[in-house]
Amino acid sequence: MRNQIIAKAAAVAMTALVPGIAFAGGPVDEELVIDGEIQMITRAAPPEGHPLDEVLSGWLYRTEETRLLETDTFENPGMLEVQDGADLWNTVDGSAGKSCASCHGDAEESMAGVGASFPKWDEASNRPINVELQINKCRTEEMGAEAYKFDAPEQKALTAYVKHQSLGTPVAIDLAEGHMQSWWEKGNELYYTRTGQLNLSCASCHEQNNGNYIRADHLSQGNVNGFPTYRLKQASLVSLHNRFRGCIRDTRAEFPAAFSDELMALEVYVTWRGTGLSVETPAVRQ
Amino acid sequence: MDNIKPRVKVPKSASAGEIITIKTLINHPMESGLRKGKDGNLIPRQIINKFTCEFNGKPVFSCELEPAISANPYIEFSAKVNEAGTFKFSWLDDDGSVYETENKIAIK
Numbered sequence: 001m002r003n004q005i006i007a008k009a010a011a012v013a014m015t016a017l018v019p020g021i022a023f024a025g026g027p028v029d030e031e032l033v034i035d036g037e038i039q040m041i042t043r044a045a046p047p048e049g050h051p052l053d054e055v056l057s058g059w060l061y062r063t064e065e066t067r068l069l070e071t072d073t074f075e076n077p078g079m080l081e082v083q084d085g086a087d088l089w090n091t092v093d094g095s096a097g098k099s100c101a102s103c104h105g106d107a108e109e110s111m112a113g114v115g116a117s118f119p120k121w122d123e124a125s126n127r128p129i130n131v132e133l134q135i136n137k138c139r140t141e142e143m144g145a146e147a148y149k150f151d152a153p154e155q156k157a158l159t160a161y162v163k164h165q166s167l168g169t170p171v172a173i174d175l176a177e178g179h180m181q182s183w184w185e186k187g188n189e190l191y192y193t194r195t196g197q198l199n200l201s202c203a204s205c206h207e208q209n210n211g212n213y214i215r216a217d218h219l220s221q222g223n224v225n226g227f228p229t230y231r232l233k234q235a236s237l238v239s240l241h242n243r244f245r246g247c248i249r250d251t252r253a254e255f256p257a258a259f260s261d262e263l264m265a266l267e268v269y270v271t272w273r274g275t276g277l278s279v280e281t282p283a284v285r286q
Numbered sequence: 287m288d289n290i291k292p293r294v295k296v297p298k299s300a301s302a303g304e305i306i307t308i309k310t311l312i313n314h315p316m317e318s319g320l321r322k323g324k325d326g327n328l329i330p331r332q333i334i335n336k337f338t339c340e341f342n343g344k345p346v347f348s349c350e351l352e353p354a355i356s357a358n359p360y361i362e363f364s365a366k367v368n369e370a371g372t373f374k375f376s377w378l379d380d381d382g383s384v385y386e387t388e389n390k391i392a393i394k
Contacts, residue, residue, distance in 0.1 A: 075360060077311075080311070
């Protein structure tokens with residue numbers, strides 16, 4: 001509690017000291033239109049039980065230069081890797097002699113809107129499944145190929161390519177499937193659990209302080225509708241579980257493995273928190 | 287280097303005398319030569335050091351790129367189009383590779 005008060009006081013002091021500089025905080029009042037055609041939803045009414053009044057895309061918290069990069073699919077540097085994903089979609093791999101396209105055909109048709117509904121319930125493994133794991137499942141069970149290792153360039157590119165086919169579609173996951181509700185509850189609990197030497201929970205930054213600065217970084221609501229996201233810092237696509245781990249590491253805690261039960265529960269819960277926002281993959285962030 | 291794919295956006299047609307905007311993007315690591323690898327040794331410099339654009343064989347735009355330019359360089363410039371023809375773009379790599387692409391433009 002004391003930390004929060006200090007952080008808020010610091011933010012107030014900063015804005016008071018440098019009036020007129022446009023980094024006072026808070027999301028901008030702008031509309032995101034991609035290629036002058038696709039109207040994106042960056043502000044949505046929250047689903048029932050959501051703690052915030054309005055669900056906001058992280059795009060609204062970025063600087064003008066960063067925001068503009070996302071408005072043009074040509075300038076968006078993440079599209080280079082999406083293009084690699086398109087090549088992988090059509091590349092035969094594994095002992096069955098199949099590519100993604102052998103079963104799913106043209107991704108622009110077969111994958112349209114699909115990314116917006118992940119994570120889904122997977123009956124066979126009795127846990128939620130995200131796009132990365134679904135790709136690995138197809139590879140091992142249908143193609144006779146090896147599963148991609150976490151954050152392999154191919155995994156990020158193909159995941160981004162699949163999710164990009166839902167560009168503009170509002171995020172909507174089905175919590176009524178299987179045991180999704182209990183994973184949501186587990187994710188909810190993790191979201192509010194303070195961890196690490198800094199004793200921060202996800203909510204400390206993204207719920208209680210979104211719009212404020214944590215040192216030089218402008219805190220967003222932490223919605224995940226743009227993942228895999230192109231981060232200028234890494235100059236490449238960053239996967240959701242990489243970002244989760246990065247955040248947890250920054251609280252100086254030990255971080256769970258990618259696709260572990262903890263992070264899958266968190267993915268279910270945090271994806272739900274962004275319900276109604278357009279899929280922005282590949283979003284461009286700082 | 288392998289797997290380098292230049293991308294270019296040029297209008298398909300323009301009126302005679304029109305000034306058009308050309309956008310180019312190429313995936314390239316632009317390794318500055320100043321970073322150290324895991325073994326502690328410097329990673330050798332490898333950047334795109336020159337970009338040129340020609341229209342029907344005549345130079346339109348060119349620039350030299352330096353190590354401070356970030357990965358995946360994006361270059362945007364304008365050109366006046368008086369006749370139909372072909373834009374030829376080339377990127378010159380430190381290792382001697384040349385990546386090229388062409389775009390045709392018609393007159394309305």
